[in-house]
Amino acid sequence: MNKTIKRLLVTVLLVTLLIPATAFGQFGNNSSSTSKSKASEENNNRPHMEFQGDAPQFTEASVHDPSVIKVGDTFYVFGSHLAAAKTDDLMNWEQISTHVHDGNPLIPNVFTELAEAFEWANTTTLWAADVIQLEDGRFYMYYNACEGTSPRSALGVAVADDIEGPYEDLGIFLKSGMWGQESPDGTIYNANIHPNAIDPENFFDKDGNLWMVYGSYSGGIFILEMDRETGFPKPDQGYGTHLMGGNHSRMEGAYIEYNAETDFYYLYVTFGGLDAAGGYNMRVARSENPDGPYYDAEGNLMSEVRGAPGTFFDDRSIEPYGVKQMGNFLFKRELGEPGTGIGHGYVSPGHNSVYTDEETGQMFMFFHTRFPERGEQHEIRVHQMFMNKDGWPVIAPYRYAGEELEKVNRQDVIGDYKFINHGKDISAEIKESVHITLEKNNKISGEVNGTWKTTGHNQVELIIDGSVYNGVFVRQWEPTSESYVMAFTALSKEGVAVWGSKLENKTNEEIVEAVYKELNFDETIISNLSLPTKATRNTKITWETSNSDIISETGVVNRPEAVTGDQEVTLTATITKDEVTKSKSFTIVVLAQGEGQLVAHYNFNDNLENHAENVSFGPGTVTGNRIDNEGGTITFTDGVKGKAAVFDGSSGIRLPNGLITSHTYTVSLWLNPDQLTDFTTSFFGARTPDRWVSLVPRGGGFANYDTMVWSGTAWYDAPTGMKIPTGEWTHIAFTVDEGKITVYVNGEERFTGTGFPNVFTTADAYFGLGVNHWDTPYKGLMDELKIYDNLALTAEEIVLLANRDE
Numbered sequence: 001m002n003k004t005i006k007r008l009l010v011t012v013l014l015v016t017l018l019i020p021a022t023a024f025g026q027f028g029n030n031s032s033s034t035s036k037s038k039a040s041e042e043n044n045n046r047p048h049m050e051f052q053g054d055a056p057q058f059t060e061a062s063v064h065d066p067s068v069i070k071v072g073d074t075f076y077v078f079g080s081h082l083a084a085a086k087t088d089d090l091m092n093w094e095q096i097s098t099h100v101h102d103g104n105p106l107i108p109n110v111f112t113e114l115a116e117a118f119e120w121a122n123t124t125t126l127w128a129a130d131v132i133q134l135e136d137g138r139f140y141m142y143y144n145a146c147e148g149t150s151p152r153s154a155l156g157v158a159v160a161d162d163i164e165g166p167y168e169d170l171g172i173f174l175k176s177g178m179w180g181q182e183s184p185d186g187t188i189y190n191a192n193i194h195p196n197a198i199d200p201e202n203f204f205d206k207d208g209n210l211w212m213v214y215g216s217y218s219g220g221i222f223i224l225e226m227d228r229e230t231g232f233p234k235p236d237q238g239y240g241t242h243l244m245g246g247n248h249s250r251m252e253g254a255y256i257e258y259n260a261e262t263d264f265y266y267l268y269v270t271f272g273g274l275d276a277a278g279g280y281n282m283r284v285a286r287s288e289n290p291d292g293p294y295y296d297a298e299g300n301l302m303s304e305v306r307g308a309p310g311t312f313f314d315d316r317s318i319e320p321y322g323v324k325q326m327g328n329f330l331f332k333r334e335l336g337e338p339g340t341g342i343g344h345g346y347v348s349p350g351h352n353s354v355y356t357d358e359e360t361g362q363m364f365m366f367f368h369t370r371f372p373e374r375g376e377q378h379e380i381r382v383h384q385m386f387m388n389k390d391g392w393p394v395i396a397p398y399r400y401a402g403e404e405l406e407k408v409n410r411q412d413v414i415g416d417y418k419f420i421n422h423g424k425d426i427s428a429e430i431k432e433s434v435h436i437t438l439e440k441n442n443k444i445s446g447e448v449n450g451t452w453k454t455t456g457h458n459q460v461e462l463i464i465d466g467s468v469y470n471g472v473f474v475r476q477w478e479p480t481s482e483s484y485v486m487a488f489t490a491l492s493k494e495g496v497a498v499w500g501s502k503l504e505n506k507t508n509e510e511i512v513e514a515v516y517k518e519l520n521f522d523e524t525i526i527s528n529l530s531l532p533t534k535a536t537r538n539t540k541i542t543w544e545t546s547n548s549d550i551i552s553e554t555g556v557v558n559r560p561e562a563v564t565g566d567q568e569v570t571l572t573a574t575i576t577k578d579e580v581t582k583s584k585s586f587t588i589v590v591l592a593q594g595e596g597q598l599v600a601h602y603n604f605n606d607n608l609e610n611h612a613e614n615v616s617f618g619p620g621t622v623t624g625n626r627i628d629n630e631g632g633t634i635t636f637t638d639g640v641k642g643k644a645a646v647f648d649g650s651s652g653i654r655l656p657n658g659l660i661t662s663h664t665y666t667v668s669l670w671l672n673p674d675q676l677t678d679f680t681t682s683f684f685g686a687r688t689p690d691r692w693v694s695l696v697p698r699g700g701g702f703a704n705y706d707t708m709v710w711s712g713t714a715w716y717d718a719p720t721g722m723k724i725p726t727g728e729w730t731h732i733a734f735t736v737d738e739g740k741i742t743v744y745v746n747g748e749e750r751f752t753g754t755g756f757p758n759v760f761t762t763a764d765a766y767f768g769l770g771v772n773h774w775d776t777p778y779k780g781l782m783d784e785l786k787i788y789d790n791l792a793l794t795a796e797e798i799v800l801l802a803n804r805d806e
Helices: 115-121 508-518 795-801
Strands: 067-071 074-078 084-087 093-097 130-133 139-146 153-160 168-176 201-204 210-215 221-226 241-244 251-259 264-271 281-287 323-326 329-332 343-356 363-370 379-387 393-395 415-421 434-438 443-446 450-455 459-464 467-478 483-492 497-502 539-545 567-577 580-590 597-602 621-623 634-638 643-648 652-655 664-673 683-688 691-696 708-711 716-719 730-737 740-745 748-753 766-769 779-789
Touching: 067 130, 067 343, 067 363, 074 130, 115 139, 115 153, 115 168, 130 201, 139 201, 201 251, 210 251, 221 251, 241 264, 251 343, 264 343, 281 343, 323 393, 323 497, 329 415, 343 379, 363 393, 379 467, 393 483, 459 483, 467 497, 508 539, 508 567, 508 580, 664 795, 708 740, 716 740, 716 748, 730 795, 740 795, 766 779
Parallel strands: none
Antiparallel strands: 067 074, 074 084, 084 093, 130 139, 139 153, 153 168, 201 210, 210 221, 221 241, 251 264, 264 281, 281 323, 329 343, 343 363, 363 379, 379 393, 415 434, 415 497, 434 443, 443 450, 450 459, 459 467, 467 483, 483 497, 539 567, 567 580, 597 779, 621 652, 634 643, 643 779, 652 766, 664 730, 664 779, 683 691, 683 766, 691 708, 708 716, 730 740, 740 748
């Protein structure tokens, strides 16, 4: 809940909105509420975004489990691993801190200051923090230490005079995981019914009382009444009141906000697991009282929702409950549509907080999310929320870009849409958009059927398969097409969220022509083609081939032997949308198989020359902090053998295109990093920004920080189970042999697996050292890079490469 000191002292005053309350149904758009900071009584001066104006600009930051507080005109989020960021406009973020280390500006001497918590939890990991300003004007950070594989946790509070720290510890006030010992409620600790003391969030209720909601997995979500003067719990409460969960059911990240207009307390919580395969999804329940009982939209009592006895992570028992607001989704970009890439979507969005603006009544949801085909990398997102006519919050489909609710005209909303149904499941499945049409006769046609109607200025009611969904239309910035589109967000009485994103009005002729223009292939290929059979708005594509022995009608490629030579094949596509048809032919050369050989040897002996014999690939070139920009500096110093390249953390090396032209290859190099930063690449190879392979000395925090090889083509992790050290040389190599990948560290096999994606599908893939398209550049030394094409070295040959004397 939002928390100004002002709201502790005065009666809530409802603020009249620019948009009439009648436009929002019975409850209207969420009205006046509070922030977490006394200073946030100042006006919020966010600029209004004109829908026909320039494209909005975004600057990203990463804070897992973001909890929001507003101080003056600045929003801050604090989260796990002592990470924090701030923004003045909810679109452009500035990173304040990233991970637990001495020198973190929030707690500069963190290992000393929080030594008791780390010792109890047997870890140096801090989970989701929450900051609130109390009546003394100081900022109280509720921190928690937990190793993560057990509920042994310590929850305490630290205080600072400035929101950005430094914070000084006031002590631990709650522990969990005391096996065989008495717990705070006087009974022996039982992880099935007692909480994991993490994920705190503190809020003031409408009467000015201070509360803390917390908990995760184990016994579920609990709430304690707090002393608003000291910031500590009031005495004799034990663990407090149980709100939901138990028997190790996966729910965490609780956040409570009071809504003055509906007069309900809303308990936001995330179900599922936090990683990319965990199915994290955000849900909400509501109550007339801060400490419950809480109910979902179907009237289910949430305190009774828990996993079956004797089970761990029993998602099936809990997934029918709570109002599911958002899970994995993808507004899939189809052939013939504007933009590039696969489209727009999120993976495992969750652990949200909520802020309601006192001046405008606008509601905002802050959360972290991962992304399709980007693994464990995560960023902050802010979406606007609206109360539907049933008094439940619905989330805008796209991130906030300055939009406001506006009166919509009937002709603006009729047309074709991409449609997402979030369902109620807890699953790693990504819900991909399907195509529907809101017809002029108020019918819904396409891949779902039903009826629709507008009510008021901007409300929508959909009836689909007998379920009634209430929500709003809102015009938003759509990032794939880079345009403003009409969208809708609605919620059923069963607690299921649906979204729609309108497509540009086009004739069948225009649709076929758009598909025709985009349908293209590389002129030379080395592996299977993906021949689409469906394009935008259910347009069909059929294929013919001039030589099915080389390229089949389904795109299977049989690469010729070297003695046969390259082969030329004609593919013909027939594009059909209803009665409109058009054909397009392509002449494609399938390259013959090459000989296995060393194609690159960069020894960095005071130069970037390629010393591999009998190949035409030339020297590397210096880049700036990304693989595709200029600038930067590479110097040389003593290495493993002769000299080594020095990477300064803002530079990289671009290698010649086409070094790898098969699904069988080997990469070998020596690394001596000065520092290890999340996702930083050492070797990077790509066909496109969406098809790549990367060797990272340190994965992200939720990839266990392992040194690993990963791919963003069809996401694949190949972790070594360890992290290479800084300040010393380590040899790393990996081989790929028709989908089988093996990773070696200092000659020892550390990972082997199958199904590694075929990244290098043509002969012009590009490569770099120390840089990619996105992440912090490598800082440290690199030596003796060797790349073999059409050849996967044996384990014995890798051992020889790892021998400094060879």
